[in-house]
Amino acid sequence: MGSEHDEVTPNSMISNSGFLVCELENGVLKGAPPPKEYGAGALSVLEPRGSWLHCGYHLTTSIVSPALLCLPSALAMLGWVGGVLCMTFAGVITFYAYILLSVVLEHHAHLGRPQFRFRDMATDILGPGWGKYFVGPLQLGLCYSVVVAFTLLGGQSLKFIYLLSNPTGTMKLYNFTIIFGALMLFLVQIPSLHSLRHINLVSLNLCLAFSVCVTIGSIYIGNCELGFKKNNTIMEGQGSQSILAAFFAISIVATTFSSGVFPQIQATIAPPVKTNMFKGICISYSVIVSTYYSVAISGYWAFGNRSKGSVLANFIGDDHKPLLPTWFLLITNLFILLQVSAATLVYLQPTNQLLEEKFIDPKSDQFSGPNIVRRLFLRLISVIIATTLAAMLPFFGDLMALFGAFGCIPLDFILPFIFYNLTFKPSNRSFIFWVNTLIAVICLFMAGIGAIASLYKILSDAKMFRLFPNM
16 A cells, blocks of 8 residues: 555546556556447447436435335344344445445546446456356346346336225236336436436435335334234244245345446446545435335334235235225335336346447447437337236246345445455455455355245245236
């Protein structure tokens, strides 16, 4: 690390870690490799014009989603102490991981090699094979799977609203999933992530709104004790089943704290990127703390180990009658429906970027006639496929845990620490090297066990699975 006597001139740069002092020529590091050229996908989807507020909006929308409604059920599998500690651990680790990712991305940008995806980071840091065959497909698969899950969640919200207003209605879940997908066909044409900044501001406020509603609803039902006895002990299970349930819950928690589009978000932020990203991360985590703990603690307090996959399901009694006023449930679900629409658009960005890199002509203006037609067609196809999958496979809770184990933990709990250590090469005797290594190893173990637990849960529920069910 540089000493306190290191001199910094206008033409020099010290990395955030303090490990590196480099000379700049015209804003690019002297001796750096030539800048990479990116296709039309990166040019049209990513615009580096955002402020720290925009970073906060984008990051909050990508992390704080209705998936947090699964947290009370995670606490039911872990108990008060285990659940709260797991959430706190996940929050601290991801906050630290995103700061490290921001430092690494900024460092490579100064080298003249900006990285817009986890695939770009893996290619430059780990090698082309890692980027092409592992990290790239991992991020793309995770983000598109989240699009499928959010499309399903949007359909479930629409169906919930429909049944509240028409309890004897006969429309099926897949009908509402298709309706939500039709809405996304129009919204997906918004050209870039930066163009979503105002929508994501609304999304941030919707996160706060539906979290307040869910918390109030849980406290009301818990105080009234409407028709059931709560038990705040850990869900019953024997031996390996209870252990697998705990790791299944850890995967759910990991998913709720994860953002699979962090490099894309940083690519939309204007200089000074490091400062703007740190401020944006702080905004996002202030929302995370206020929403996650309120929903998780109030939900588990109210329903105990009877907490369902989504706490909203607990708002309906065993006799299928709502435990809260109909207007209150309508408003809550409307907030969720609108917020999940914005989150779906954010997670469609990696798919849009990949398709447009392949098929959009970078030599023509991005809003030229042929490029507009291609973009329209590619995005329509992407949404139609996601909607079809969501209508066929509506198992939201199990899917969220599986995504956490296979995608979220590697991308957000393991790779940031590996990327930092390989980029800045801290001494293997330094504190930061061993902290990063220890976190990566522990999270790798968690990912492996969590994947087994998630697959076990899906297989145990397989007898209830069928295509296009009405759940």
